[in-house]
Amino acid sequence: MNKLLQRGLWLAVPMTFAAGPALADYPLMNMVADRVIQKYQSASCEQLWQQKQQPKSEQEQRVMGLLKSDPQLRTAFMNKVAGPIANKMFECGMIP
Numbered sequence: 493m494n495k496l497l498q499r500g501l502w503l504a505v506p507m508t509f510a511a512g513p514a515l516a517d518y519p520l521m522n523m524v525a526d527r528v529i530q531k532y533q534s535a536s537c538e539q540l541w542q543q544k545q546q547p548k549s550e551q552e553q554r555v556m557g558l559l560k561s562d563p564q565l566r567t568a569f570m571n572k573v574a575g576p577i578a579n580k581m582f583e584c585g586m587i588p
Contacts, residue, residue, distance in 0.1 A: 518568050524555060525572040532577050537584035544586075 532540070548556065559566040581587045 518565055521565055521569050522572070525569055528573050529576045532580045535580075537586075540580070540584055540586065 535543070559569055578587065
């Protein structure tokens, strides 16, 4: 079992470094992305439906502006949040 674990780590480490620099370059984006992921994971489906109807806060609008103006930042953000958000939306019937 120990050798299997070591082999798995050896395979995972290069993949982590291949994807890592894009995320490591944006520590603030990582914090925001983590908060977005936490929001989706902790919210009920009903809460998500209600939040979708509400206008965006000033802070959310600023973040959206930054993401729109910086394609690399947007790509790193989307790569981090897409899976958790899509899974929650699927569970809630928000996407087919």
